[in-house]
Amino acid sequence: MSTFQSEDTILLVEDNRKDILLIQRAFRKAGINNPLQVVNDGDAAVLYLSGGEPYSDRGNYPLPTLVLLDLKLPRRSGIEVLMWLRQQPLLKRLPVVVLTTSREYADINQVYDIGANAYIVKPVVFNDLVEIVNTLNLHWIIFNEKPQVETF
Secondary structure, X not given: OOOOOOOOOEEEEOOOHHHHHHHHHHHHHOOXXXXXXXXXXXXXXXXXXXXXXXXXXOOOOOOOOEEEEOOOOOOOOHHHHHHHXXXXXXXXXXXXXXXEOOOOHHHHHHHHHHOOOEEEEOOOOHXXXXXXXXXXXXXXXXXXXXXXXXXX
């Protein structure tokens, strides 16, 4: 059962078709049935997040509650997307998890300096990816719990 709220959308920013399929499969195997929107480059990520065309219909393209962001992207890098996102007053607190193949300390330090919430190196073994997805699911529950209101 999913700990993300079922209506919560997750935005995956990834250009590698194989990685997209593996991540989708890992979400299914982990039992997370949330909508997973996918965009394939940095410019599309900015358009999606800002509600620009063709993503202006928030019924079909809702704002995500979590962004999974690759660093090595066409048109605009993941670092550029993260920099843009952190400058947007209404989006700057949106949780962003960098999910990438880069193990470079310069990349790790830079994305944390810009404001990434986590940095995860894509694993080689599929079951390790499922474990990562499960961990993300457990970690982000804090952001998705609705406050309890007491009635008297």
